Amino acid sequence: MLRQLKQRHLSSVNAMRETYIPMLSVEGVSKTFHAGTVDERIALTDVSLKLAAGDFAVVVGGNGAGKSTFLNMLAGEVTPDSGVIAIDGRDVTPLPTHRRAQHIARVFQDPSIGTAAALSLEENLAVAHRRGAKRGFSLGLTTALSGEFRDRIASFDLGLEKRLKAKASLLSGGQRQALSLLMAVLQRPQLLLLDEHTAALDPRTAEIVMRVTHQVVTESRLTTLMVTHNMQHALDYGNRLVMMRDGRVVGDLSGDAKRAMTMEKLMATFNETPDAAMTVNA
Numbered sequence: 001m002l003r004q005l006k007q008r009h010l011s012s013v014n015a016m017r018e019t020y021i022p023m024l025s026v027e028g029v030s031k032t033f034h035a036g037t038v039d040e041r042i043a044l045t046d047v048s049l050k051l052a053a054g055d056f057a058v059v060v061g062g063n064g065a066g067k068s069t070f071l072n073m074l075a076g077e078v079t080p081d082s083g084v085i086a087i088d089g090r091d092v093t094p095l096p097t098h099r100r101a102q103h104i105a106r107v108f109q110d111p112s113i114g115t116a117a118a119l120s121l122e123e124n125l126a127v128a129h130r131r132g133a134k135r136g137f138s139l140g141l142t143t144a145l146s147g148e149f150r151d152r153i154a155s156f157d158l159g160l161e162k163r164l165k166a167k168a169s170l171l172s173g174g175q176r177q178a179l180s181l182l183m184a185v186l187q188r189p190q191l192l193l194l195d196e197h198t199a200a201l202d203p204r205t206a207e208i209v210m211r212v213t214h215q216v217v218t219e220s221r222l223t224t225l226m227v228t229h230n231m232q233h234a235l236d237y238g239n240r241l242v243m244m245r246d247g248r249v250v251g252d253l254s255g256d257a258k259r260a261m262t263m264e265k266l267m268a269t270f271n272e273t274p275d276a277a278m279t280v281n282a
């Protein structure tokens with residue numbers, strides 16, 4: 001009887017392993033710009049990465065490492081020369097940006113990109129709430145919805161709940177980036193892309209936006225990929241640390257290996273590691 005139970009347990013564990021589908025799967029993606037010309041630039045070479053649902057991966061790398069190309073490729077703005085990108089098991093490689101937008105949300109470096117300056121905070125949120133809705137031009141900003149927005153934005157502790165009727169143009173860069181974040185996650189995307197979204201902010205504001213980022217990502221268990229040049233943020237946030245150099249993933253740390261990473265070791269990795277892949281998963 002015990003043997004039978006153990007056998008049944010093992011079969012179900014194996015079945016779960018076989019049916020495991022990563023939320024993001026990138027397999028052998030390469031990209032060369034202006035191939036065969038004097039301007040040829042190899043941006044990505046055979047990049048593979050899998051993120052499980054709820055993974056928060058921080059991507060770091062020096063200038064020209066391929067981070068932006070990688071992010072643009074996930075968003076659908078750059079087409080890979082080879083390789084496959086799948087979201088929750090669905091091959092999205094041939095889909096253009098607007099067709100991927102139902103699965104992917106993105107927050108950019110410039111706080112003004114994600115929000116409409118002439119609309120109030122709650123109108124901006126209503127637009128985000130309606131994203132993908134097929135019928136009607138009305139924002140559908142009911143009292144109940146407005147109350148929902150107030151509660152969510154109040155949880156950021158930035159006082160924005162008192163400014164729901166204010167135009168987005170009146171917000172500071174950090175407040176506007178917090179609004180962009182909330183707008184991006186309102187429809188619970190399958191993948192959240194953070195494109196150096198704190199780079200244009202002063203250090204104190206960047207910390208506030210990172211606190212809000214951590215809050216929205218962990219509360220909703222969003223699968224997230226954040227590109228940053230801020231090594232401290234790379235150490236402090238996320239459960240995965242992905243290092244890129246010369247168009248390749250040269251390191252992928254998680255668990256204890258990520259927790260054990262220090263600023264000194266991280267800097268040394270970039271200065272000393274040859275291009276050969278170095279993957280440390282715990």
Ligand SMILES: Nc1ncnc2c1ncn2[C@@H]1O[C@H](COP(=O)(O)OP(=O)(O)OP(=O)(O)O)[C@@H](O)[C@H]1O
Nearest residue numbers: 033041042043061062063064065066067068069070
């Ligand atoms: N549209 C493009 N046309 C030509 N070359 C490009 C293009 N986009 C990127 N590249 C080249 O691809 C390589 C990778 O660039 P990418 O911008 O992806 O790196 P990055 O890691 O984001 O760098 P940075 O941190 O400086 O933004 C570089 O050599 C870059 O010059």
